[in-house]
Amino acid sequence: MLRAEYAENAGRLDRMRADVDAALDRFRQAGDRWGQATTLTMRAQLRQYDDDLDGALADLRESWSLADEFGRLSPADELFRDLRRIDLRLRRGDTGTALALLDSARERAPRVVSEEMLVLLDALEAGFRVRLGDLDRARELLDDAERALRGEATFPGDHVRTLLGNVRASLCLELGDPAGAARALTTAYAAALATRDVPILAVVAVTTAALAEAYGRPHESAVLLGAAARLRGAHDPTDPQVRELTARGRATLGEEAFAAAYGTGRRLDRRAATAEVDPARYVAARYPAR
Template sequence: MLETLREYGTDRLAETGDLGTVRDLAAGYFTKLMARYDPQLRGPGQLTAMRLISAEYDNALAALRRRCDTGDAPGAVALALSLTWFWQMFGRHRDAAYWLGEALAVPCGEPTPDRDCAQAIYLSNRVDTRPGMTAGEIAHDRAQIRELTNRLLAYPELPGPYGAYALTLAFLQEEKTALAIVEHLADGDDVWLSGLARMFRARLAENAGELDRTRTDVNAALARFRQVGDRWGQATALPMRAQLRQYDGDLDGALADLREARSLAGEFGSLSLGDQVFSDLRWIDLHLRRGDTVLAIALTESARERARRATSKELLVLFDAWEAGFRVRLGDLDRARALLDDAERDLDGDTTFAGDHVRTLVGSARASLCLETGDLAGAEKALEKAYAAALETRDLPILSLVAVNAAAFAEARGRHHESAVLLGAASGLRGAHDHTDRQVRELTRRGRAALGEEAFAAAYGKGWRLDGKTAATAADPARLRGELRTAHPDPG
C-alpha cells in the first residue's frame, strides 16, 4: 500500500513539474539530519543517533543518490562523510566503498579537504572489500595514498574528526609517519580523538610485540571513551584488554571485560557478521583457556553458521583453520583433518586469495595435526608454509604462533633445549609470556620434566632475550632443520 502511495505521489509531482524540486528538498533535509546526528555517534547521545540514522538510512542513501545524479559533488561528498563513522561502527565497508566511490565519481574542480578525506577513507574501505587485488592495483592505491597524504598535511585545517581519521588511515601505509601523527592526536585536547588515536597506537604496538605500550594505550583509550560516553569505543577497547589479561593469567578479568563489551554492543544493536565471528573466536578461546570445553564447542557451531552467512570465503577459511587448531588440542583429529582439507582446497583453488594471516593459521594447524599423528615430514612442510606467510603479515604475534609450533616440532625430534629456546622466542615475539594457552603450558611442563627447572629456565630466557629480528629468524623451520641435522647426521 505504501509503495502504491509513493508511486501515486511521484506521478502527480511529475505531472506538475515539481518532482525534481521535492527530491532536492528531501535531499537537503536528510543531509542536514545526518550532519546533525553524526557527531552524536561519538558521545553520550550515541544510542539515539544510531537509532535515528538506522531508521532513516535508506532515505539518506536516496539523498546521496540525488546529490550524485544532479552533479552536486560537494554535497555528495559532505553527505558521504556524515555517514562514514556509521559505516565504520557497523562494519559496513561495502556500503562505504560503494557510496564514497559514487560521490567521488561526480566531476568537480580542484581537490578540497573534504574530497581528499573522502578519498583516503574510500581507499581504506576498498581494501577490505576487494581481496585478491592485483599487484598493479595495490601499487596504484599506494601511490594515490602517498599523494593524498602530502595534500592532507598541507591543509591548514581538516573537516571535523574525519580529517584525523583519514590521515590515520592514509598513514597506516607508512608506519613511521603514522605513528608520529597518531602520537600527536593521542596527546591532543579532543578527548574522543585522543581515545581513537590511542586505540590505533595500541594496535600498532601489539603488532610489534610491544605489549607494555599496548597495555598503557588500551587503558587510556578505554578511559577516554568512558569519559565521553562512547559505548562503541568501549566495546572495541575491552576485548583488547581481555587479551592482555589472558596472557597475564587473569581469566576472570578477561571474562569480565568480554561480558562488558557484549553488554555494551547489545545496547547499540547488531554488529556486522564478520565482527560477530571475531567476537565469537575471542569467547571460544577464553572458554578453552578456562577449561569450559562444552561451552566452546557449543559456541563454535553458532559461530560457524554466522561465518557462512557472512559470505566471505576468507572469513570461513579463517574459521576452519582456527577450529582445526583447537580440535587438535581436544584430540578430535578426524574433524581437524576435514576442516584443514577444506581450508587448503579453498586456498589452492583461488589464486586471488591474499590472506597471509589465514595462510599462517592453516599451516600452523596442519603442523599441529601432523605432529599429533607422528608425521614429522608433513609437520616440517606445513611449518615452512606458515612461516613464509607469517613473515608477509609483519605481525609479530602471528609469527609467535609459528614459533610455538616450531618448539613443538623440536620437542618431537627430541631437541628439548631448542624447544625451550623457541618457546622463549615466541613469548618475545608476542611481547608477553602466555600463562593460559594450553599448548604453551603443555610444552613448558614437558620441557621442564626433560631438562630440569634450571636448564629449562636458562634456555627459555635465552629465547626471551632475543631481539625481534633474531627471534623471527630463530622460528624459521629451515634453520631449525639445519640445526637438527647437524646434531643428527642421519636425516631419519
C-alpha cells in the first residue's frame, strides 16, 4: 500500500495499480478493515482515470463504510471525504447534488477545522465554483484565501499555493484575461515544483494547455495535455477541463493532428515533461502579448 502511494506521487500508475490490487487482496485475507478502507480510496482514483466513475464512487462508499466502523472521523477527514464526493459528483454531471454537498461542507467547516484547513477549503471550493460558472463567488473565495495565506508567514502551503494559483488562472481565463492567467500559472508552477508532487504539477499543466488555447495555439495545447498525462501517469477523461480541451482540440486540428501532438507530449520523459509545461517558457517564447 505504501509503495502504491509513492508510485502515485511519481506518476507511475502501472506500478500503483499492481500494488493496490495486491494490497487490497491481502488486507481482505487478513480481515484488516483499516487497510481495506485506505486502499479502496486509492483504487477509486485509478477507476476515475479508467473512466469508471460509478466504480470509483462504489469504492469510496465501501471505504467510508469500513472507516465508520472505527468510530466518528475527525472533522478534517470528514471535510476531505465531502470534497472527494463533490468532485466525483461534478465529474458525473450531478451538479445539484454537488452544490448541496458543497453548501453543507461550507456551513460546518468554520466550526470544526483549523485556519489552514479553511484556506484549503476556500481554494478547492473556488475551483469548483469556476467549473460551475459562479465566477463572483470564486473570486471572493480566492481573495479570502490569498489574504489568509499572506498573513501567515509559516503556512505549510506549497500545495495550497499551487491550487490557489491554478484556480486564479482558470478564473482569469474565464474572464478573458490570459495575461493574468499567465502570471498566476507562473506562481502555481513554482509552488508545484516545490511540492515534489507530480500529479499536482499535472493539474497546472492542464490549465497551461487552456492558456495555450486562449492564445490560439491548439497544437501546443494538445502537446501540453499529453505532457500532463505523462506526469499524471494516465489520461484523465472525466476531468471536465481535460475533456473540453480535448474535444475542442480535435475539432480544430482534426483527429490525426491532435493525436500526433498529444502523443508528442505523452512520450516525453519526466524531466522533459516538467520543462515542457513551464508556463513562463511558453508565454515568453511563444505567446507575446497582443
